[in-house]
Amino acid sequence: LTFFGNRSSKTFKPKKNIPEGSHQYELLKHAEATLGSGNLRMAVMLPEGEDLNEWVAVNTVDFFNQINMLYGTITDFCTEESCPVMSAGPKYEYHWADGTNIKKPIKCSAPKYIDYLMTWVQDQLDDETLFPSKIGVPFKRNFMSVAKTILKRLFRVYAHIYHQHFDSVMQLQEEAHLNTSFKHFIFFVQEFNLIDRKELVPLQELIEKLTTKDR
Numbered sequence: 001l002t003f004f005g006n007r008s009s010k011t012f013k014p015k016k017n018i019p020e021g022s023h024q025y026e027l028l029k030h031a032e033a034t035l036g037s038g039n040l041r042m043a044v045m046l047p048e049g050e051d052l053n054e055w056v057a058v059n060t061v062d063f064f065n066q067i068n069m070l071y072g073t074i075t076d077f078c079t080e081e082s083c084p085v086m087s088a089g090p091k092y093e094y095h096w097a098d099g100t101n102i103k104k105p106i107k108c109s110a111p112k113y114i115d116y117l118m119t120w121v122q123d124q125l126d127d128e129t130l131f132p133s134k135i136g137v138p139f140k141r142n143f144m145s146v147a148k149t150i151l152k153r154l155f156r157v158y159a160h161i162y163h164q165h166f167d168s169v170m171q172l173q174e175e176a177h178l179n180t181s182f183k184h185f186i187f188f189v190q191e192f193n194l195i196d197r198k199e200l201v202p203l204q205e206l207i208e209k210l211t212t213k214d215r
Helices: 005-009 023-035 052-074 110-125 143-171 175-191 197-212
Strands: none
Touching (some): 175 197
């Protein structure tokens, strides 16, 4: 999505590209076209005749790329000193575990946590058995549960940016991009019930504000 003007060259991690000419690329183009209509509730719906797994996969890659860019704009402000813990306001703190390399949750700074998180997401997106890019390759049976974990974790980056760095976002005049991206993300996860309500509590007020206008 071309929200980001000239600064989009600075991403936190390399952008994950969907191969041009592939069916997933067509789906992404469809998503971008419907987003342009301004009706987000409609834009996130599963297009007729499409596979839900594939739709979730394409959008998950897109959200990763968006958050990657958004976080890339504020990395200078998210440091070991400014954010010694990964938090979303005073009540919510996240500890990192990925179940394989780090089994027991560890307390770490926000930049370290987000680095772990985005690297982990990237590894999932690059796994052809989980996110097949070739047409006709079936999705694994556990795909949806992996996608839910990815989205749950990506939400935490939005939550951290909103709670700890919104003043920097405003200084950079990126708040419209952040709000548009997050609103799209929330409508998408609500449409397919992909994130547990309790996980969304740190941004509950904002979610209500962004979603009630469109009922």
